[in-house]
Amino acid sequence: MSVLPHRRSATRSLRDDGWAGVLFALPHFALFTVFVLAPVVYGFYISLHRWHILAKTHPLIGLGNYGAALSDDVFRIALWNTVYFVVLVVPVGNLVSLLLALGLAGVRRFQTFYKISYYLPVVISIAVVAVLWRWLYNTQIGLLNLYLEAVVGGLRSIGLPLPAFEPLPWLSNPSWVMPSIALLSIWWGAGGNMVLYLAGINNIPEDYHEAAVIDGANSWQRFWAVTWPLLRPTTLFCLVFSVLGAFQIFGQTYVLFAPGSGPARSGLTLALYMYQQGFSQYEIGYGAAIAYLLFALVLILTVIQFRLLSNRDDEPSQANRRTA
Amino acid sequence: MRAFLRRAQPHLHLPMLLLAFLFLAPLLWMLSTAFKSPEDIITGLGAMRWLPRPVTTENFRSVLDKAEEFPIWRWTGNSVFISLAVTALVLTVDSLAAFAYSRLRWPGRDRIFSLLVATMLVPGQVLLIPSYLLIRHLGLFDTYGALIIPAGAGAFGVFLLRQFFMTIPVELEEAARIDGCGPLGILRHVILPLARPALATLGIFTFMGTWNAFEGPLIFTDSLTMRTLPIGITIFQGRYNTEYGPMMAAAALAAIPVTIAFLIFQRHIIKGISLTGLAGR
Numbered sequence: 001m002s003v004l005p006h007r008r009s010a011t012r013s014l015r016d017d018g019w020a021g022v023l024f025a026l027p028h029f030a031l032f033t034v035f036v037l038a039p040v041v042y043g044f045y046i047s048l049h050r051w052h053i054l055a056k057t058h059p060l061i062g063l064g065n066y067g068a069a070l071s072d073d074v075f076r077i078a079l080w081n082t083v084y085f086v087v088l089v090v091p092v093g094n095l096v097s098l099l100l101a102l103g104l105a106g107v108r109r110f111q112t113f114y115k116i117s118y119y120l121p122v123v124i125s126i127a128v129v130a131v132l133w134r135w136l137y138n139t140q141i142g143l144l145n146l147y148l149e150a151v152v153g154g155l156r157s158i159g160l161p162l163p164a165f166e167p168l169p170w171l172s173n174p175s176w177v178m179p180s181i182a183l184l185s186i187w188w189g190a191g192g193n194m195v196l197y198l199a200g201i202n203n204i205p206e207d208y209h210e211a212a213v214i215d216g217a218n219s220w221q222r223f224w225a226v227t228w229p230l231l232r233p234t235t236l237f238c239l240v241f242s243v244l245g246a247f248q249i250f251g252q253t254y255v256l257f258a259p260g261s262g263p264a265r266s267g268l269t270l271a272l273y274m275y276q277q278g279f280s281q282y283e284i285g286y287g288a289a290i291a292y293l294l295f296a297l298v299l300i301l302t303v304i305q306f307r308l309l310s311n312r313d314d315e316p317s318q319a320n321r322r323t324a
Numbered sequence: 325m326r327a328f329l330r331r332a333q334p335h336l337h338l339p340m341l342l343l344a345f346l347f348l349a350p351l352l353w354m355l356s357t358a359f360k361s362p363e364d365i366i367t368g369l370g371a372m373r374w375l376p377r378p379v380t381t382e383n384f385r386s387v388l389d390k391a392e393e394f395p396i397w398r399w400t401g402n403s404v405f406i407s408l409a410v411t412a413l414v415l416t417v418d419s420l421a422a423f424a425y426s427r428l429r430w431p432g433r434d435r436i437f438s439l440l441v442a443t444m445l446v447p448g449q450v451l452l453i454p455s456y457l458l459i460r461h462l463g464l465f466d467t468y469g470a471l472i473i474p475a476g477a478g479a480f481g482v483f484l485l486r487q488f489f490m491t492i493p494v495e496l497e498e499a500a501r502i503d504g505c506g507p508l509g510i511l512r513h514v515i516l517p518l519a520r521p522a523l524a525t526l527g528i529f530t531f532m533g534t535w536n537a538f539e540g541p542l543i544f545t546d547s548l549t550m551r552t553l554p555i556g557i558t559i560f561q562g563r564y565n566t567e568y569g570p571m572m573a574a575a576a577l578a579a580i581p582v583t584i585a586f587l588i589f590q591r592h593i594i595k596g597i598s599l600t601g602l603a604g605r
Binding site: 019020021022023024025027028029031032034035036037038039040042043046100103104106107109110112113114115116117118119120121123124125126127128131132133134135136138141143146147150187191192195196198199202244247248250251254255258259270271274275278279284287288291292294295298299302 | 574
């Protein structure tokens with residue numbers, strides 16, 4: 001009896017807060033409107049014009065910039081390089097993150113030390129990371145080639161029939177550039193998804209593993225029968241955001257090859273091309289169109305990933321509901 | 325049974341240790357190079373040595389001495405100030421907004437919230453050109469404002485805090501209401517004290533994200549004194565292209581503060597990621 005009137009008055013006063021709600025949301029919403037919503041709309045508007053920053057007029061050309069991009073050879077190079085980077089970095093990077101997480105879940109001692117070691121690169125600025133890896137990748141005196149040379153030399157001296165060591169052209173040979181950038185990007189980012197996978201693994205109820213053990217499953221079978229299917233929401237989340245992030249690759253190639261875009265444009269990505277068009281050539285109409293093409297691509301891929309990965313996830317739960 | 329399954333697997337330690345070394349090696353090499361003499365960096369055995377012999381601070385001095393060309397203290401100051409200001413702004417506007425979206429009722433609330441969440445999928449590049457024009461138009465170009473004010477517009481913090489606020493029992497709020505608290509009082513005396521872990525997580529991520537931000541500072545500032553540390557590093561590289569000693573010293577100077585912050589707050593950070601699904605960038 002005494003609870004009900006309280007409840008009612010509480011909900012009524014909640015409703016009475018109508019203006020308070022608007023007022024509290026307003027500071028953020030004002031910033032959001034000016035610096036997110038408006039730019040999203042304005043950017044599309046810009047992309048429909050031939051728009052040079054210094055020119056007095058900017059004629060409307062409809063989808064002209066989009067058509068120009070699709071028949072622009074440099075745009076195609078940038079698109080190809082970006083897609084190539086995503087294809088290299090997303091599957092391998094997620095695999096590395098997952099393996100690190102599985103390793104972490106299997107040890108108790110030194111777990112914090114391992115976690116810190118794998119995660120530390122994530123907190124470091126891409127500018128520092130790229131400057132550092134440009135040094136590691138140095139052909140003559142970079143860490144990687146120095147030690148590879150020592151290893152090859154050592155193996156030859158004990159009689160292995162290896163050819164003499166040729167310095168690897170990490171950043172100087174166009175076909176090495178994207179794999180090299182992918183390697184440094186995986187080193188930089190693997191720790192982030194690792195923590196997410198680890199949280200997903202730790203969320204799997206222990207009973208499921210126990211049941212599998214009782215059924216005689218070894219750890220390999222347990223991974224495929226228990227961990228992997230139950231980790232699917234985590235995997236979907238990590239994949240979607242990895243793809244989203246990888247398509248926006250900019251800092252790596254900007255710093256490694258500043259001010260250009262690598263040998264034979266092999267480091268040119270969509271984001272870098274947008275930057276060059278918009279902020280070096282001042283062709284912001286064209287630059288905005290490139291950004292929107294990137295947006296469209298990412299959106300389509302996100303939808304596809306959701307379809308592919310979450311549908312399969314729904315089936316068993318629906319089946320359960322039907323039997324229940 | 326639990327003990328059996330969670331039994332430590334000692335055979336994992338060897339690969340894990342090796343991997344830990346592989347992940348740390350580039351950073352250790354950065355430090356090693358930073359403390360090496362120029363001759364050691366380029367010649368045979370010295371170049372392969374992990375412990376510099378002799379240890380020299382020459383590289384750091386040559387970075388810090390070029391204050392005219394490379395105002396690294398100014399850049400550090402800019403990075404500190406901007407990161408602190410953005411963190412304060414984000415925590416303030418986001419906790420007010422998250423309170424409105426989780427605890428107050430007002431027309432259109434859920435629809436607007438969906439709009440916020442949807443924009444989290446928009447790539448940052450889409451915003452750069454229009455924001456640049458906007459920032460110029462508002463007279464913010466090449467000011468601290470250009471790097472601070474737009475940073476308060478993101479939807480992520482609102483989303484994160486709203487999720488956390490919703491887990492706080494309504495009963496506590498009702499008790500405060502009966503005691504005569506208005507919405508602001510409830511936020512200050514009930515919600516915020518209980519949401520400290522979420523606020524700490526958001527604060528740390530915002531600080532680190534701002535400290536490391538690259539594209540914004542690159543595009544929204546252009547004078548040497550308004551740059552932040554990450555941009556400063558690339559300016560330095562552009563000029564000292566092949567002098568790896570000073571370059572690694574500068575890189576180490578930019579990396580050390582975040583590394584220390586990370587080591588102090590690592591428990592919070594790693595818990596925060598699993599709590600929020602934010603991978604740290």
